[in-house]
Amino acid sequence: MNPGSGRAPVVNGSAIAIEGLVKRVGWWTPQILLDGLDLEVAPGRIFGLLGPNGAGKTTTFKLLLGLMRPTAGRAFLLGREVPHPSSREGVGFLPEVVIHPEHLTVAEYLGFHARLRGLSRPAEKVAAVLQRLEMTAAPHRLLGQCSKGMRQRVDLARVLLGDIRLLFLDEPASGLDPLGQKMLKDLLLQLRQEGITILLSSHAVGILTEVCDEVGFLVRGRLVRQGRVADLLRSGATRLRFRVPTGAEAAWPTPPAGVLALPREGQQGWWRVLAPADVAPTVAALVRQGADILEVTPETTTLDEVFARVVGGVSEGSA
Amino acid sequence: MMRRIGLIAWDALREVARHKMLSVHLIFVLIALGLFHLFGHFATTPTLEFRMIQDVGISVISLFGLLLTLFIGVSTMRDDLNRRTAYAVLTLPIARWEYFLGKLAGTLAAVVVNVAVMIGIFAGLLYVKFGVVGPSFLWIIVFMAMEFAIIGALVLVFSLSDSTVLAFSFTLFLVIMGNLAEYVRHLAAETGWPALEALVGLAYVVIPNFAYFNIKARVLKELSISPALVGWAAGYGFVYVLCVVAVGIRLMERQDL
Numbered sequence: 001m002n003p004g005s006g007r008a009p010v011v012n013g014s015a016i017a018i019e020g021l022v023k024r025v026g027w028w029t030p031q032i033l034l035d036g037l038d039l040e041v042a043p044g045r046i047f048g049l050l051g052p053n054g055a056g057k058t059t060t061f062k063l064l065l066g067l068m069r070p071t072a073g074r075a076f077l078l079g080r081e082v083p084h085p086s087s088r089e090g091v092g093f094l095p096e097v098v099i100h101p102e103h104l105t106v107a108e109y110l111g112f113h114a115r116l117r118g119l120s121r122p123a124e125k126v127a128a129v130l131q132r133l134e135m136t137a138a139p140h141r142l143l144g145q146c147s148k149g150m151r152q153r154v155d156l157a158r159v160l161l162g163d164i165r166l167l168f169l170d171e172p173a174s175g176l177d178p179l180g181q182k183m184l185k186d187l188l189l190q191l192r193q194e195g196i197t198i199l200l201s202s203h204a205v206g207i208l209t210e211v212c213d214e215v216g217f218l219v220r221g222r223l224v225r226q227g228r229v230a231d232l233l234r235s236g237a238t239r240l241r242f243r244v245p246t247g248a249e250a251a252w253p254t255p256p257a258g259v260l261a262l263p264r265e266g267q268q269g270w271w272r273v274l275a276p277a278d279v280a281p282t283v284a285a286l287v288r289q290g291a292d293i294l295e296v297t298p299e300t301t302t303l304d305e306v307f308a309r310v311v312g313g314v315s316e317g318s319a
Numbered sequence: 320m321m322r323r324i325g326l327i328a329w330d331a332l333r334e335v336a337r338h339k340m341l342s343v344h345l346i347f348v349l350i351a352l353g354l355f356h357l358f359g360h361f362a363t364t365p366t367l368e369f370r371m372i373q374d375v376g377i378s379v380i381s382l383f384g385l386l387l388t389l390f391i392g393v394s395t396m397r398d399d400l401n402r403r404t405a406y407a408v409l410t411l412p413i414a415r416w417e418y419f420l421g422k423l424a425g426t427l428a429a430v431v432v433n434v435a436v437m438i439g440i441f442a443g444l445l446y447v448k449f450g451v452v453g454p455s456f457l458w459i460i461v462f463m464a465m466e467f468a469i470i471g472a473l474v475l476v477f478s479l480s481d482s483t484v485l486a487f488s489f490t491l492f493l494v495i496m497g498n499l500a501e502y503v504r505h506l507a508a509e510t511g512w513p514a515l516e517a518l519v520g521l522a523y524v525v526i527p528n529f530a531y532f533n534i535k536a537r538v539l540k541e542l543s544i545s546p547a548l549v550g551w552a553a554g555y556g557f558v559y560v561l562c563v564v565a566v567g568i569r570l571m572e573r574q575d576l
Contacts, residue, residue, distance in 0.1 A: 066410070103337040168410075
């Protein structure tokens with residue numbers, strides 16, 4: 001199935017549609033956890049919600065999954081209004097912290113969830129999903145005796161039991177080793193291939209750059225920026241690195257108007273340009289100066305830098 | 320709907336069975352054996368010994384049942400919510416009231432099974448020692464189940480607060496008040512103060528009246544348990560639990576988890 005084709009019956013074409021979602025808590029000292037969030041995620045896409053700790057990512061998830069009640073605003077999952085139980089049909093959720101009932105074995109726990117989902121032949125479904133996640137040796141182990149990595153896979157198995165079309169992942173890479181992160185990345189890409197829409201949150205960029213189609217930056221309960229990952233990275237290409245030969249440091253080039261010179265290191269120097277479109281004219285200006293330049297490289301900004309700039313910008317703006 | 324409630328109830332019962340039941344039964348067996356040994360020395364006649372053992376035994380079962388209901392009820396849902404294991408269930412297309420009813424049913428099933436086992440052990444010991452068990456003895460299970468249904472519903476509702484201690488204390492307070500309800504109303508009527516009488520009258524309606532479920536005296540005197548007695552108790556218990564469950568569901572629906 002092609003990405004974006006989706007299997008879900010979606011109202012207005014969105015797998016997730018959020019309109020002005022607000023969440024306030026506290027009586028004596030009211031606190032705004034979410035401040036008028038608007039968001040749409042198309043079917044079959046992977047959307048990353050980025051934000052520092054306390055930005056409102058988990059609150060967004062809880063509101064969408066019916067674990068919290070919104071103060072104002074509306075949200076729809078696969079066309080059904082939240083928090084009605086039917087809005088969670090075809091929806092899976094993997095929380096950040098995985099705690100299981102320790103008195104159950106892996107097979108019992110998964111069997112319980114298979115039956116709750118109303119699946120026919122639950123034992124077969126459990127066996128199939130354990131096989132898919134290469135956990136065929138685990139079914140009779142008590143959850144209390146499982147390692148952290150295995151518990152995470154059990155939780156993933158729980159979600160994959162159902163015929164899900166929308167998956168929520170809260171800080172999925174948290175605590176995963178590099179191998180676990182690679183497995184997660186491969187799985188997410190595979191799920192997208194199957195047409196499953198994924199909303200994942202993180203306070204660290206990590207694998208988001210590699211798997212997300214789009215990301216949104218959530219700061220203090222507000223979505224301050226949103227866009228396709230490729231566009232955000234392109235828009236952030238604002239640095240130009242150049243290198244001069246040894247002994248040529250005395251004739252260090254002067255930046256043209258509108259370009260900021262960043263601190264240099266030995267033979268290397270950096271200029272910050274305002275927009276990607278300014279890169280070519282700046283290189284031309286560098287050449288015109290007749291400076292002895294060995295190489296010039298436009299440096300692509302990482303999502304980490306975009307994130308830091310967006311979050312920093314909001315903090316500065318509100319200070 | 321009923322299937323989902325049943326599954327949640329079964330899971331709650333299974334958790335109790337694997338964690339807490341066996342130790343309670345062992346303690347009870349030890350206490351019961353102690354009772355049999357102790358009253359053998361005190362009682363002057365076998366009939367008196369039989370009555371004393373029955374009296375204290377039923378009280379111990381009642382106390383154990385109460386404590387079990389409180390401990391199971393206070394932890395079954397609160398622990399799930401605190402540890403967030405409930406998220407895996409509540410993010411399925413399951414209504415919160417189904418979850419609440421499932422937990423209540425699981426709690427009650429666990430308590431009834433426990434009480435039945437304790438009464439079974441006790442009746443067995445009585446039969447071995449005296450060769451007889453009172454015909455009304457099994458009614459105790461029914462009446463205790465009704466009483467514990469009310470207590471279970473109350474403790475489950477109070478467990479929606481963040482504090483386990485608070486839930487435990489409130490329920491225990493209501494249990495004590497519920498056992499004194501008739502006396503308190505009588506005393507209020509004696510004072511002759513209309514305001515106090517009205518206040519106590521209101522409290523009398525709100526606080527569960529456990530006098531309906533106290534059949535120990537009848538069992539000890541080997542009196543029959545009339546259908547009217549059973550009907551009143553069952554009707555009162557059913558309506559009271561229904562009201563408590565309605566409040567609990569309403570609170571849970573509005574709660575941020």
